[in-house]
Amino acid sequence: MLLISIFKWVLYSTALASILSLIILLFKLLLKNKLGVRWHYAIWLIIVIRLLIPYGLQSSLSLFNLIEFNGKQVTKVTYTQNLEVNKIVNTNKTNTDATKGVIKSILPSNTYNADQSPLYLQLLSSIWLLVVIIIGVYTIVMTMKLNAKFKNGHVCNNEEVMLLLLQCKDKLNIKSNIKVINTNEIKTPCIYGFIKPKLLLPIGFENYVDKTELQFIILHELAHVKRQDIIVSCITGVLQIIHWFNPIIWYSFYRMSNDKELACDALALSHVKCENYINYGKTIIKLLENYKKTPQVYGMSYIINNKSQIKRRITMISLFKKNSYKWSIIPIVTLTLLGGIMLTNAKNKPVLAGNKNSQSINSNKTLSDQDKKSSITQYDIKGKHFNGTMLIIPKDKKIVVGLNKDISKVTKTTSQIAKESNAIVAINAGGFTQDVSGKTMSPSGLIMHDGKVIFNDIADNNIKGDIVAFTNKGTLLVGKYSLNELNKLNTTQAVSFGPALIVNGNPTITKGDGCWGIAPRTVIGQRKDGSVILLTIDGRSVKSLGATLRDVQNILLQYGAVYASNLDGGSSSTMYYNGKVINNPCDISGERKVVSTFMVLP
Known part of the structure; x- marks a missing residue:
C-alpha cells in the first residue's frame, strides 16, 4: 500500500x-x-x-x-465544495431488517488496504x-x-x-x-x-x-x-x-x-x-x-x-x-x-448541503418524527483537494471513550475497539508516544472513561492541557482544562488532544491555516441542540491530499458547531460505522493501532 x-x-x-x-x-x-x-x-x-x-x-x-482532480479526470468546478447527504440510518433498531431497509443507498466500501487496491x-x-x-x-x-x-x-x-x-x-x-x-x-x-x-x-x-x-x-x-x-x-x-x-x-x-x-x-x-x-x-x-x-x-x-x-x-x-x-x-x-x-493550491470553501452549489439527497420524508430525532446522518465532504466523511450523532446517543483493555499496551485498532464494545460508531481520539519508526507505543496525557481516570501521566492535577471531554450531561468540553477542573464539571469521558477549533460558536483560527499543514484529520464538535459532529478527512493520496485545521474548522462552523476540537490525525484518522471502516486510513497497515477512541453505543 x-x-x-x-x-x-x-x-x-x-x-x-x-x-x-x-x-x-x-x-x-x-x-x-x-x-x-x-x-x-x-x-x-x-x-x-x-x-x-x-x-x-x-x-x-x-x-x-x-x-479539480477527481480520480482520473480533470474538470472545471465552481469555487465551492459539494456536500452530499448519502444516507440516514435509524440506529434505534439495529440488527433488524427494518433498520437496514429504512433508506437504501449505494455507498462503496472505503476500507483501505493493499489487498483491495485495483490489480492494475x-x-x-x-x-x-x-x-x-x-x-x-x-x-x-x-x-x-x-x-x-x-x-x-x-x-x-x-x-x-x-x-x-x-x-x-x-x-x-x-x-x-x-x-x-x-x-x-x-x-x-x-x-x-x-x-x-x-x-x-x-x-x-x-x-x-x-x-x-x-x-x-x-x-x-x-x-x-x-x-x-x-x-x-x-x-x-x-x-x-x-x-x-x-x-x-x-x-x-x-x-x-x-x-x-x-x-x-x-x-x-x-x-x-x-x-x-x-x-x-x-x-x-x-x-x-x-x-x-x-x-x-x-x-x-x-x-x-x-x-x-x-x-x-x-x-x-x-x-x-x-x-x-x-x-x-x-x-x-x-x-x-x-x-x-x-505554486499555490486551490482555496477550500466548504458550503452547507442545500446551497445552490451543492447536491443534497434527503430522505427524511420516509422516517417518522421519532426516527428523525434518533437517526445518524452521514455526509460525504468533497473539497478542492480533499475528501472526507461526516456523521451527525443525535444528542440521545451515548458517547464514551473506548480503549485497549490493557491500557499499557497498544494492540487494537479503532474498529477492533469498537467491535469489542458493540459500538455503532467510533473514531480515533487521543494522542500517544511513538518510537523512531512511528509505531504507537503508549498513551499520552489523560484518559477518562465513565468518570474514572484510566491513564494520567500529568503529575500535577492543577496543570492545564488540551482536553476533549464530555460531562455527565453529554456536554462537549474543548480547550485547556486541568484534572481538578474536569472533576468539578462532572466529566465522565476525556482524552488529551487539541487544539480547540471552535469555542462558544467562535472560531479560534482566524488567520492562516492553523500552522499544522495539510494532512488527514479527525475532528469532533457539538451543535447547540446537543448533537455531536464527527468528521474525518482522508489524506496523503492522489484523490485526497488532506486538509488544514482551518479547513475542518470552517466545515464544522458551516454545520452549526458551537464547540469543536482537533483529534489525532495523520495515519491514525479512522471512522468506523455499522461494522466497517468508512474512510480511507493512510497508514501502511490499512488501519493504525490507537490508544483511545470516541464511540457511540447502541
Missing part, C-alpha cells in the same frame, strides 16, 4: 506539473524575446518547485481553483518503481565510472590557463577552489560537480584555441558555477527519473537546459567588452565545427550540449545588450505573479 500511495503522489504531482508546463510553454511562445533570458530560464524553476512540493499554500489566486494500480506502481530503479542504478553506475576516469586526468599546470581562471573567477566573484583537469574522456570543455567543481578540458585544448577564446569558454563554464546550475541539473535529473513516463516533463527539462545555456551566455557576455560579442559567438561556432558527442551525466554541463540550439544561441548573442542580463521590474513582477498563481 505504501508503494501505491507513493505512486499516486507521483501521478498527482506529474499532473500538476504537466498543466503548468503547457502554460509556461504558451507564455514563452507569446512573450518570446520581450523578457530577458534569465526570465526564460527562471520560469522553469516553478515546475521544479511544484514537483518537489505539490502541497502548496492555499490561495484564492491559485490556478487550481479552476481545476498495483501492476502500474510496480512497473513504475522497477523502471525508476533501473534508470537510477544505470545513472549512478555511469556517473561512478566517468568519475573514476576523470581521476586519471592530469591537473593542469599551464600558467596561462590558471591565470585566465583566476581572472574569470575574480570577474564573477567566485571564491570556491576550482581545479582544471586535462582529460581525453571528453571532447569539449565542461564543468563537473557542484561540491568541488572541476573545469574539464580536453588534453591539448589550449593549443586549439587562443587566449581570448579560452577566456570566453572559462567565463561560460564558471557562469554555471555562479548560477548554481549544476545543483539544479542534478535535481531535475532525479525528477526526470521519477517521472520517466511523462514526456511533457522530459520536454520541459530539455527546454530548461537550453534556456540555461542562453542564461550562461548572457552572464558571460555581461563581463565581456561589447566589441568582443561577435568573437564570443565565433568561439561557439568554432567549437561546434569539431563537436563530437561526449558522455553526459547529471552534475556535468558542457559549453555545447547539442547542435540544434546553436542557431538560437548565436541569435541571442548578436542581439545581446550590456544590461539585458540584469533583472528589471517587469520580469520580476511577472515571475512573482506566475509563482503566486502556479
